[in-house]
Amino acid sequence: MRHRSVTYSPARHNEATFQALADPTRRAVLDLLRRGAQPAGQIASAFPVSRPAISKHLRLLRRAHLVREHREGRHRVYQLNPEPLRAVDSWIEQYRQFWTASLNNLKSFVESEYARELEVDSRKPK
Amino acid sequence: MRHRSVTYSPARHNEATFQALADPTRRAVLDLLRRGAQPAGQIASAFPVSRPAISKHLRLLRRAHLVREHREGRHRVYQLNPEPLRAVDSWIEQYRQFWTASLNNLKSFVESEYARELEVDSRKPK
DNA sequence: ATAATGCGTAACTGTACGGTTACGCGAATC
DNA sequence: GATTCGCGTAACCGTACAGTTACGCATTAT
Known part of the structure; x- marks a missing residue:
């Protein structure tokens, strides 16, 4: 049910990107990361929502390839990847x-x- | 690294716009309307989903002010309004x-x- | 070894879509 | 006046978030 026929060129490519940008918190995360890479906890501390909530937003941003993640010790550093934009x-x-x-x-x-x-x-x- | 007072400015203004663009069908509707204004039924006939589904999409696009609607007899003509973009x-x-x-x-x-x-x-x- | 950190995930809830069919209402046609 | 047409809306279902708290697993500190 989730897939439609691609008769009207829905640009599947951008799909995840547009979807990720739909949420204001995720856009704000991207805006934050423009200033430089940051570990997840620090990102979360900039928002009024819980850390797991940000963690989920980061998951969606990852899925859309708008951020990259790499580990540094026990930190998970997130970096902006503006390419999909x-x-x-x-x-x-x-x-x-x-x-x-x-x-x-x-x-x-x-x-x-x-x-x-x-x-x-x-x-x-x- | 500090700057904890990020104020979380979610740009409520664009909110409805980004949200409206999140769906591929709605983007395709906008793409369609670039060619000129059309009545709702004609728009719907361009997509593989039902007419009420398109009607709901049009409602969201209206809410985001991405389209304008005016009546012509029993037709409801939709026109692109790219301003919010x-x-x-x-x-x-x-x-x-x-x-x-x-x-x-x-x-x-x-x-x-x-x-x-x-x-x-x-x-x-x- | 033990405790504390950092962060993702599971489980759960509420809400907003995305789609459908059934229906209703005004405009146009007969 | 009755009928057909154009289109929005209601009611309903399934799914994907957005948020929460509880938990678990590494990594670092004591």
Whole structure:
């Protein structure tokens, strides 16, 4: 029941990645790991949920290959692996033209370079 | 290593968006709508699942503001609204520097500008 | 050897999907 | 007015989390 026919190109590849990103805690873990690799316990201490909960999140992130784990003594160090995010990025890429076009009631027909400058500047603080 | 006060900012804003993108069928619906607005029935006919199933997917997409609905007689026409994807894009943006620069596994603490320069040069295949 | 750490896993609960069939309601057609 | 069409919703089932507490197994410290 869990498998559908692949008639509409569901991009099975990204499946685990998109699924892993669906949870805000997991995204926050990734954000945390951008600052550097950390052992599981330290990651858990940054969140208001229990350590086993984080352990399970890490399992899903592992399954999606978004993190790598290696042992150091009795520590399990987790490291960010942003590679799978490229697939997400290229999926989003197909929509980028839409929101720049629709946003452009201003006369400025922004070229991709110029647009990038803009959105870096107008980063919302919240 | 310290920084225990990570504040756990889960970006509640994107919450519904990421969640909506987690399902491959919903992503395929969005992909379909890129070609133009369509009534619900026509969308459903493009998928191997039942019409009510698609109806529920559309509800989630509506909740995430990824589609707009308006009535035309007895049809309910759905239209793509890519705006929320910008938030996803800017989240991913923060990782863009990583996935090319960090192939060498140096936990590059590089400045964003510098990283971008580097990644053009250091093309390690593995 | 014994105790304390670090962390995954098992077991259990509640909730949100993802899918289905049955149904209902407004719009269009006859 | 009766019927058909288009589509959302209700009711129901199975599964996958998200969280918890209890436990077990290495590794390190005493």
